[in-house]
Amino acid sequence: xxxxxxxxxxxxxxxxxxxxxxxxxxxxxxxxxxxxxxxxxxxxxxxxxxxxxxxxxxxxxxxxxxxxxxxxxxxxxxxxxxxxxxxxxxxxxxxxxxxxxxxxxxxxxxxxxxxxxxxxxxxx
Numbered sequence: 001x002x003x004x005x006x007x008x009x010x011x012x013x014x015x016x017x018x019x020x021x022x023x024x025x026x027x028x029x030x031x032x033x034x035x036x037x038x039x040x041x042x043x044x045x046x047x048x049x050x051x052x053x054x055x056x057x058x059x060x061x062x063x064x065x066x067x068x069x070x071x072x073x074x075x076x077x078x079x080x081x082x083x084x085x086x087x088x089x090x091x092x093x094x095x096x097x098x099x100x101x102x103x104x105x106x107x108x109x110x111x112x113x114x115x116x117x118x119x120x121x122x123x124x
Contacts (some may be wrong), residue, residue, distance in 0.1 A: 001030055005046055017056035025065055025076055027086055036066060036074040055063055 001024050024030040030123055037045065039053040047052070057074060060066045064083055068074045103113045
C-alpha cells in the first residue's frame with residue numbers, strides 16, 4: 001500500500017492518510033490481519049510529523065478499521081460489515097449532495113437526475 005500526500009488540497013495530511021487507508025481496507029487491498037507501518041516509519045516515509053501519523057492512526061482505531069497491540073504493531077481489524085456499509089452510505093451521500101448542488105445551480109430537473117442515477121445504478 002502506498003500513501004500519497006498532496007499539498008494541493010485543503011484536506012489536512014492526517015485526513016489524507018485516514019482516507020487512503022480506509023479506501024485500501026474497503027477495497028480489499030488491505031485485509032484483516034495485515035500489518036501497517038509503525039507511526040514512526042510512516043512519518044519517516046512521508047516526511048511528516050509522528051504526531052500527524054499518530055492522529056491518523058488514532059482516528060482509524062476509533063472508527064474500528066485498525067487495532068494496535070503493544071510491542072506487536074498495528075493491524076487491520078476484522079471487518080465490521082455494518083460499519084463499512086455505513087461508511088459507504090456516507091460517501092454516497094456526499095457525492096449525491098454534489099449532484100444535487102449541480103442540478104439546482106444549473107436548472108437540471110430532479111426527475112432527470114433520478115433517471116440518470118437509475119441508468120448508472122442499473123448499468124445501462
